[in-house]
Amino acid sequence: MEQVVLVNETDEQIGVMEKIEAHEKALLHRAISVFIFNSKGEMLLQKRAAKKYHSAGLWTNACCSHPRPGEPENAAAKRRLQEELGFTTVLKKAFDFTYKASFENGLTEHEFDHVFTGVYEGLIFPDPDEVEDYCFKSMDEIENALALKKDHFTVWFHIAFPLVKEWCFTEQLTSK
Numbered sequence: 001m002e003q004v005v006l007v008n009e010t011d012e013q014i015g016v017m018e019k020i021e022a023h024e025k026a027l028l029h030r031a032i033s034v035f036i037f038n039s040k041g042e043m044l045l046q047k048r049a050a051k052k053y054h055s056a057g058l059w060t061n062a063c064c065s066h067p068r069p070g071e072p073e074n075a076a077a078k079r080r081l082q083e084e085l086g087f088t089t090v091l092k093k094a095f096d097f098t099y100k101a102s103f104e105n106g107l108t109e110h111e112f113d114h115v116f117t118g119v120y121e122g123l124i125f126p127d128p129d130e131v132e133d134y135c136f137k138s139m140d141e142i143e144n145a146l147a148l149k150k151d152h153f154t155v156w157f158h159i160a161f162p163l164v165k166e167w168c169f170t171e172q173l174t175s176k
Contacts, residue, residue, distance in 0.1 A: 004029040004066045011096065011112045016069045020053075026100065026108035029066065032077045033156070034091065035117045035164050036062040042136035043164075044120070046085065048154070049132045054103045057132065059145075060154040061164075064113075073114040081118075085134070086125025091116040094167050101155040109156065115164065139165055 004022050006015040007030050022029050036044040044062045048055055063084040067076035074091060082088050094117045100110040126134055137145070146153055146161060 002066075003069055004031075005069055006030075007112050009098070009112075019066065020107070023107040023109065026102070026110045028098070028110045028112060030073070031064065031066050031109075031111035031113045032073050032080065033064045033113050033115050033160055034062045034077050034081050035094070035115065035160075036081075036089065036120050037117065038121055038136050039119065040136075040138075041168075042138050043142060044085075044124075044134060044136055045142070046126070046131045047133040049128065049130055051129070054105055054107055054109075055154045058154045058157075059152055060157040061160065063130075064156065074116065077114070077116040084127055084130040086127065087120060087122060089118040089120040091118045095163065097160065097163055099156060099159050101159075111156075113156070113160070115160065115167075117164070117167075139168070 002019045003016045004019050005013050006017055006027055008014055017027065045059050046062060047059050048057060050056050063080045065076060065080040067073050077091050078088055094115045096112065096114050098112050100108065102108045124134060142161060146158060
């Protein structure tokens with residue numbers, strides 16, 4: 001039985017709970033999201049497997065998940081990247097955000113999301129239980145697709161993508 005870490009609005013742990021129960025009760029819990037880029041600045045997108053418990057068959061960022069109780073967020077991000085896409089790379093903490101979204105199956109994602117970024121050029125070995133397809137797209141291509149095909153993307157990707165785009169722009173300015 002997979003557990004998630006329940007947190008308050010400042011990401012202080014207040015308990016643990018079975019994952020599905022936390023989603024049924026819409027309780028705020030800790031999460032991670034990983035955004036991977038190639039050397040051209042294109043973002044890796046994955047299409048969630050058809051049997052996922054929500055948002056099945058939708059496009060989203062490289063991977064998302066929940067740290068296990070006692071597991072540091074960066075370790076969870078590396079673990080899930082390996083589990084879902086079959087590779088590892090150096091990850092950098094970018095920022096945090098909180099969101100709440102309800103789904104047709106009665107579950108609600110209410111997450112304090114720790115966002116990580118990385119660069120990767122190698123082979124990808126997706127787990128078919130997690131990932132149906134993947135591709136790299138430019139930020140402009142993604143922005144256009146989000147506007148034209150809203151229902152093809154996960155709800156959290158709609159929230160996170162503009163934040164990641166802003167973070168990337170800020171990173172470029174501060175690294176020059």
